[in-house]
Structure formats: structure tokens, C-alpha cells
Amino acid sequence: MSETAVICLDDAVRRELAVARAKHGNSWEVQSIANSWDDRETLGAIHLFNRTGSMFAGVICSIH
Numbered sequence: 123m124s125e126t127a128v129i130c131l132d133d134a135v136r137r138e139l140a141v142a143r144a145k146h147g148n149s150w151e152v153q154s155i156a157n158s159w160d161d162r163e164t165l166g167a168i169h170l171f172n173r174t175g176s177m178f179a180g181v182i183c184s185i186h
Contacts (some may be wrong), residue, residue: 131161138168151177 143150155167155177167177
């Protein structure tokens with residue numbers, strides 16, 4: 123019999139969102155990540171955001 127580790131993505135997403143909000147506030151980007159995809163996609167986006175400060179891998183055009 124093998125054992126399977128179950129990871130609760132919901133808890134992981136909540137922790138990562140808390141880190142993002144502590145570091146960057148509740149910006150439009152954090153809000154859009156929190157309200158978007160399923161847990162696995164949200165976790166990937168918020169990990170990228172916490173590492174780089176953006177959920178986007180690159181910026182094509184910036185409007186100021």
C-alpha cells in the first residue's frame with residue numbers, strides 16, 4: 123500500500139496571498155490574481171508575483 127500526500131492548495135494560496143499583500147499591498151494585480159483562476163493556476167501566478175513583483179513574465183508595453 124502506498125501513501126499519497128495531499129496538499130491543500132487553498133491553504134497554500136491563502137498564505138501566498140497574505141505574503142503578497144504584506145509586501146505589495148492589495149494592488150489591482152494581487153486582487154486580479156485572487157479572483158481569477160483555479161487554485162493551481164492562482165498559486166503559480168502568486169508565486170511569480172512574490173518573486174518578481176508581477177504576475178506577468180514580461181512587459182510588452184508600459185503606459186504611465
